Structures are given as C-alpha cells and as structure tokens.
Amino acid sequence: MSDNAAAKGGPVVDYAHMHPKQIRQRFRDGLVETGTGKALGYVQAGLAILPRDFATDFLLFCHRNPKPCSVLEVTDPGDPILSYCAPGADVRTDLPKYRVYVDGEIADEPTDIARYWRPDLVAFVMAGALTWEYALLAAGIPIRHLEKGVAHPIYVTNIQCSPAGRLRGRLVTGMLPIPARLVARAVQISSRFPRAHGAPVHIGAPEYLGIADLQRPDYGDVPNIQPGDVPVFWATTVTALAIARDAKPPLMIVHAPNYVFIADMKSEELATG
C-alpha cells in the first residue's frame, strides 16, 4: 500500500525501519496492512483473546505445547493494555485486522474490537516466525513465498499436541522450502529463538509428518518449491488458534491471518546466545 501511495504521488512510507509504536498508531488510525516487511527486527506476534473460563485451558495448553505456542504475554482478565512486550499497547485497537469467532464460527472481521470487549476477556500474545524471518533473509536464505508474493503454506500434521482441558488436536506447521545447502543455517538461526518456535520440528520426508501432498496445504498458498529445495517445517501459533476454535468457545478473537501484532520488543531480545 505504501507502493500504491507512491504510485499515486503520495509519500513513500518506510515501514521497514519505522518503530512499532508508530506503526501501531497508524493501525489505530485506520491503516489495514499485514506485518510483512514492517518494523524489521522487531517481534511479530499472534493474538488470541478468550473468556476467562477458556483462558485457563488455553494457558495450560500453551504451557504443555511450547513449540507452537510461545506465549510472550497474558493480560489480566478485562485489562486490554499490554505491559511487557509493548507497554501501553491496546489489544483492542492496535492490530490492523481481527477475526471474531462466536461458538467456533467466524462472525466478524473488524479493524478494532472495542465493541466486543468484556471484563472477562484475557489476551494472549504469542511470538511468531516472522520474528526471525529478517534473520533468514540476512543470511541469504530465500523465503520462497515472499518471492512469489503469496502466503506461507501451512499444514496440519499427524503429531498430537498434549491436551489441556477442552483443548486437544494436532500440531500445525508452517513450511519453508529451503535449498539443501542452507537448511543447516536455517536450523541454526531459528534455534536462537526458542521463544518463537525455535528449531524446525521436521525436515524432509513430509509423508512421515502425515502430509500426503505438499501441493495442498491446509492454510495459505500452494508452495513455491524450487529444484534442490528441501521442505522444512516449523510449529506455528495457528496450532493454538485452530485447536481453541475447534473447542467452540462462546467468543474468541484472534488476529486476522497475517495481520499480526507488532511488539516493541526487538527480536534479538528473544534470542539465545
């Protein structure tokens, strides 16, 4: 959209190097864009908001399944203001787009959720793989879906997550096709971010992960696999969102796919070593 603005003679906005606070202000002011290419080097995170009753199960589920569900922050019931990963940010307004589920069905896709807020809601902020995508690119590792301008292919696997209360289901993974000579480097880089999914859960042999056909992802777009690429699978926060939705809570609000939260925390703050 910044390119569009330039094409229309408007100002070019350098979102890549803008501080997350300023980008969140633009989201509050009505900008509706995804997190890709914005605030490079800052943590990007998924959001899940649930009634307190379901929040207990959700927190326990995340605790038992830390690879897909890297919880950065949990708010107190009824408090929409974050204090750790982006102090002062308001989860009701500071994302570009939300998805509202009622009884497990999509009910709305608003750009703020003030009218849905209730005193029993608890918000979970979960670090995503976009947190370290910049580090892969810096190491010369191609991101094939970015090259094509399409969405990250996402697959449900045959790995059962550890259940928690009403929440049970299978691990969901995002896949990056990576040249065979760069796979080890991608493992090293993502391993530095154990609080953002960390190392891949599976490399190569997708049929042994329960994936019959790479060309038919469960979410996202058909993968762009180049000759010599190996499919590398990382756990994704989609796991928690899909499993919570399947439990049909009376109300659940999440970020709209790819319209994630941008935190004030630098990615390197989450890195080991």
Added chain:
Amino acid sequence: MSDNAAAKGGPVVDYAHMHPKQIRQRFRDGLVETGTGKALGYVQAGLAILPRDFATDFLLFCHRNPKPCSVLEVTDPGDPILSYCAPGADVRTDLPKYRVYVDGEIADEPTDIARYWRPDLVAFVMAGALTWEYALLAAGIPIRHLEKGVAHPIYVTNIQCSPAGRLRGRLVTGMLPIPARLVARAVQISSRFPRAHGAPVHIGAPEYLGIADLQRPDYGDVPNIQPGDVPVFWATTVTALAIARDAKPPLMIVHAPNYVFIADMKSEELATG
C-alpha cells in the same frame, strides 16, 4: 575385541570409560582396534603426516577449508611429540594402525611408524565427527551404520574446495541417515562443535550435491537408510587426506581408516556455548 576377550574367559575391558592415555598405552603395546566406542566424550582425530615441503600447502589448504579440515594441532618439523591436544603423545606409536603412501600409492599399513620418521616430517591432528557422535547418541539420535556394525558411508561431492598450492579437489562428506523429526536436533548438536566439522553442509536432495546414487558411496559401506530418514551430510577430514594423496607427495602417513587418534581433550572443550 574386548568382547572376544570375555568370550575367551579373559578380562572385560571397559574402553568406553577408559582415559585416552591408557588406551594409547594399549595401542603402543600392540592393541589394534578402531576408535569407535572408546573413551566416550573425548576428541577423536584424524592424522596426516607430510614432509615440510608439502606441509605448507597442507596447512594453507586446511586454513582455507575449515569445515572439512579442523586442525587441532600441528607439530614442529621432526618433532613427533604432541603438546596441545594430548601432551606427550607420540604420533609415531600412539595410533592403532597407520597407512603409508609413497608417491600417492599405498606402500604399507604398519602399527607404528618409527622406521618412517624423518626430521622433515610435520604431523597434523584434525578433529573428526566421532568427537560428537556420543552427543548424538545421548540425544536419542540413531547412528544407522553403528546399528548395522558397518562403516560410515562417505561421498565425494560437487563442491570444489578452495585450492592451496598443489592441493585442489572436491569436498568429501560423511553421511548419516537421520529421522526427519531429529534432523534439526542433529544440526544443533553438531553446530556446537565448529572445530569438528560443525553443522552439516547439506541436508536432503543428494543429487544437488553431485551424488547420483546414495547406494554407491565412494568410501565406507552402503548406507542403512530407514523409512522416514533424511540423508544429512557433514564435511569430513577424508577431504584433506584424499586431496593430499592425489597431489602425490613423496611420503605421506595417515591413520588407517577408522583407526583414529584419541586425544586427551574432552569433546566439550571444543564446544561452543
């Protein structure tokens, strides 16, 4: 052989937990066994001995190709005694078996090389992958060739090493078939040992490494690949030995395959983090 001793009613020798000094003493006393399963957690290393004239090229080659050629120690010309990785060890006697090349051809396979020693010889000790094999096993990663009791399959790749003087040629890799779910862990573990080959150079897609048929390794035995295993390739010191041999030095002495040197240095001393 310790099992044989037991079968014959002799004492069982616990080589796995014996100190390298004691094992080297046994090698000096005539024991001829490979390093596998001995002095677990200590550095195991390849040996190359060359005349000073070739040693310069060799050292430069290793410097330019650190992934295959992780040099732990280089002796002064004519001095057969190590001072760093196993102080006091004598490279002429402390390995179980050697291979002597004259003008690039195998001339002898003795159990000590005292009679070949000359004042212009320089010895190189190069850490090998056996240094961290115990760490893979400790993490529950199967070593498929050990399960079959066969040799590690080794392949010449299409990757050209950086040349140095008369030494030029292609990278040689050792391959471990690893279950797809454990590949990332194997990368993490070997990454901790950058002075012993470090991370894999290639994962999956062997045809893009110039390997037409995994069933026909250039050295070692046919691989034991189980369903769901992915071939993972690490640089090996065989690279340096094969390339030096191809340059046909008047004399070159190396460890006989698998009959490596066991240093006093603990593997963890070589590890990062």
